[in-house]
Amino acid sequence: MGLGRFAHLTGPCPHTGVPFTTGAVTHLGVPLSWDSDAATADLYTRRARGMAFVARLWAALSLTLVGRVHIAKQVLAAKLAYHFSFLNPSPAQLKELTDLVDHFAARSMHAEDASLVSHGNPLLLPKRETACLPYKDGGVNHVDLPAFLSALQAKTFALLAQPGRQPWKTLTRALLTHVRPDSATTWAWMYSDAPAPAGLPARLAAAVGHVRSAGVEQHPPQPATQPPAAPPQWxxxxxxxxxxxxxxxxxxxxxxxxxxxxxxxxxxxxxxxxxxxxxxxxxxxxxxxxxxxxxxxxxxxxxxxxxxxxxxxxxxxxxxxxxxxHPEHCRIADVSLADYTVRDVRRAITAANPAAPLAPARPAAMPCPAPAQQAGGSGTQPAAQSRLAEREAEWQRAAAQLTTTAAQHFHNNPVALDPWLHRTSAAAGLQNTPARELQSYASPSQHSAYAQARTWLQQLWACVAPQAAAPQVTDAGFMLGDRMGVHQTELGEEAGKLRGTCST
Incomplete structure (x- = not known):
């Protein structure tokens, strides 16, 4: 397996029967082998294949640029977070992984995302250095894999300076002290500009390189505010x-x-x-x-x-x-070691990229900032108008001169309807209304008139055809008749005539 003084042995051990494998041994997902570069290259090759497979599944969905950037960060780049903390990919593999994430975010099914510059190929617009900036700085919060790698690798040394006596901290501090350069006496040399020693392991040397590239600075502690004769607090x-x-x-x-x-x-x-x-x-x-x-x-x-x-x-x-x-007096990427978070360091490294535009990155058509205060305090300087603001003002002036159409005039000047029009419109709306709903429209006085008229009609039917069953008379018919123009007085007069005829 390429470890220790038995690296040259192959086959089963004659004493224990344990086979000496030629492949890399993986412990907690991290390959352990004498040839660490080959094992790391094989690992990230398999990671790239898995990311490409997941990217094809998500590419079938019609997502916007914001949605694709979110999936690229939460699904694709999340597959690299664990191994980025321990293993450093080669520059070629890091570029391959970055291009894979960028192509997924650039590929779109929307016609408005098409570009003549890309000649039919996916192209991330704005470019990656600008797209990785936060929204407030003009970007789309795209994932920056190189900055993500540096922030995760530097987190180990940020935790190393924080409180705690975990075993890994003790071993790492002892290792850094053992391989320290001649100009250093403790393991604090890696937080300074001292050159890295030659005997440093490959993984540790890569992590130190990421810390140095992110920018590390150590400030001396501030003088104590209490008098020297005062007893210590702890x-x-x-x-x-x-x-x-x-x-x-x-x-x-x-x-x-x-x-x-x-x-x-x-x-x-x-x-x-x-x-x-x-x-x-x-x-x-x-x-x-x-x-x-x-x-x-x-x-x-x-x-x-x-x-x-x-x-x-x-x-x-x-x-x-x-x-x-002291974690409060040492900084990586202008972030204190006591308050170290991968998000803050990643954003600081992305903003410090020389290829990134000065934040905030605004297109020429976006509004300019608010007017600034003059030096003398006499007032504010007039803000320069953007092209978008000028076009908006021109449209407002042109819209004020347009001829108002008949529909717009009727909408702006509504006509008051006569009472008979309101009655007709209400009756028209009741033509398709069920009888149960019509009962709720009647007032209590109308219900009493309808009940009296129903009683008179039942008496009339009993006089005309005493042997036949009286037909069912509902209030809905009277209500509908009242809605169509038949009033209570007319119903009472007709019922009185019928009653007199029946008595005679």
């Missing part, structure tokens, strides 16, 4: 497992650096003169440790205020005499 024990504050309360140091209260039955050691001054930071709390109130306050904050609304808690970094890199 003290740490010799084993660095207990921290005491100025009031004397002792807390246990979790392996992540978080300060915890001692559990029941645990007796913390007494604070004595051997305890050293400690460096304790107000560090960001992980999301799974947030309380309900902290989560509600963070969700209620605006996107610009969420960086300051992130809940924080005291974390132990190191004794003050043993602080190698």
């Amino acid at each position: 003290r740490v024990s010799l084993d660095q497992l207990w921290v005491a504050n100025a009031a004397g309360a002792v807390s246990y140091v979790h392996y992540t650096g978080r300060l915890l209260e001692p559990g029941p039955g645990v007796l913390p050691p007494a604070v004595d003169g051997a305890w050293q001054p400690a460096c304790v930071l107000q560090h960001r709390k992980p999301r799974h440790l947030w309380t309900f109130e902290e989560r509600a306050a963070y969700d209620a904050a605006s996107p610009e205020e969420r960086a300051g609304a992130w809940p924080r808690a005291p974390y132990f970094l190191a004794p003050e005499a043993g602080v190698v890199v």
